[in-house]
Amino acid sequence: MLHIGPYSFSSRLLLGTGKYPDFKTQKEAVEVSGSEILTFAVRRMNIFEANQPNFLEMLDLKKYTLLPNTAGAKTAAEAVRIAKLAKASGLCDMVKVEVIGCDKTLLPDPVETLKATEELLKEGFIVLPYTSDDVVLARRLEELGSHAIMPAASPIGSGQGIINPLYLKFIIQQTKVPVIVDAGIGSASDAMIAMELGADGVLLNTAVAGAKDPVKMAHAMKMAVEAGKLGYEAGRIPRKETATASSPLEGLSVK
Numbered sequence: 001m002l003h004i005g006p007y008s009f010s011s012r013l014l015l016g017t018g019k020y021p022d023f024k025t026q027k028e029a030v031e032v033s034g035s036e037i038l039t040f041a042v043r044r045m046n047i048f049e050a051n052q053p054n055f056l057e058m059l060d061l062k063k064y065t066l067l068p069n070t071a072g073a074k075t076a077a078e079a080v081r082i083a084k085l086a087k088a089s090g091l092c093d094m095v096k097v098e099v100i101g102c103d104k105t106l107l108p109d110p111v112e113t114l115k116a117t118e119e120l121l122k123e124g125f126i127v128l129p130y131t132s133d134d135v136v137l138a139r140r141l142e143e144l145g146s147h148a149i150m151p152a153a154s155p156i157g158s159g160q161g162i163i164n165p166l167y168l169k170f171i172i173q174q175t176k177v178p179v180i181v182d183a184g185i186g187s188a189s190d191a192m193i194a195m196e197l198g199a200d201g202v203l204l205n206t207a208v209a210g211a212k213d214p215v216k217m218a219h220a221m222k223m224a225v226e227a228g229k230l231g232y233e234a235g236r237i238p239r240k241e242t243a244t245a246s247s248p249l250e251g252l253s254v255k
């Protein structure tokens, strides 16, 4: 089980809700993925315009936890305002803090992310900050009381996979709250590697929404996250420079 603050989930795959070709494909992909947490950008939702099409209306919302995110915010103040708006409109009290500090890389602004996280924790939110793979910042965010840490595998939407497995591993090893690898996942093997590194979950969007067959890819991601977790728990064999026969002949009478 994945435990985030007071919430528990059996799936460790979190899905974003943007960029799908159509609502029908999106619904199928979400269902096949087994994901229980769906994140969406509050600023892109028509939460106050009931006549506008809204993907969330197509879902049985009892099956999902909605994780509002503050995408579009460039300052802590904006992120806090967006989170409060989401809470006031009856959405979840969990929030993914996303404060972008660079338009080109879409990497998070560490200072504003820290400020927003601190403020939202004081306000009683369950806070999941999106961060780069900065080991020290991840520690500071945890010390503030964040309920999960969400380091990027690589820039949002880049599909580059995990560009710094070592730093992600450091973050995973030092962090007691869940670590959810977020952004940049391009393939099922990327998601599996994140889990094999010891991550508690993976959040992705573009890899599924932008796949040739989003429904198949959602299924692949589900299996990859499960396989990666199982493989991590099973414990991989050590890497060696020399070969060792798989069927040793020592001790056998016939050689």
Ligand SMILES: CC(=O)[C@@H](O)[C@H](O)COP(=O)(O)O
Binding pocket: 015, 016, 017, 018, 039, 069, 071, 098, 155, 156, 157, 158, 159, 182, 183, 184, 185, 203, 204, 205, 206, 207
């Ligand atoms: C949906 C969401 O929260 C994104 O900001 C997230 O970081 C996913 O990134 P990818 O699209 O690269 O999977």
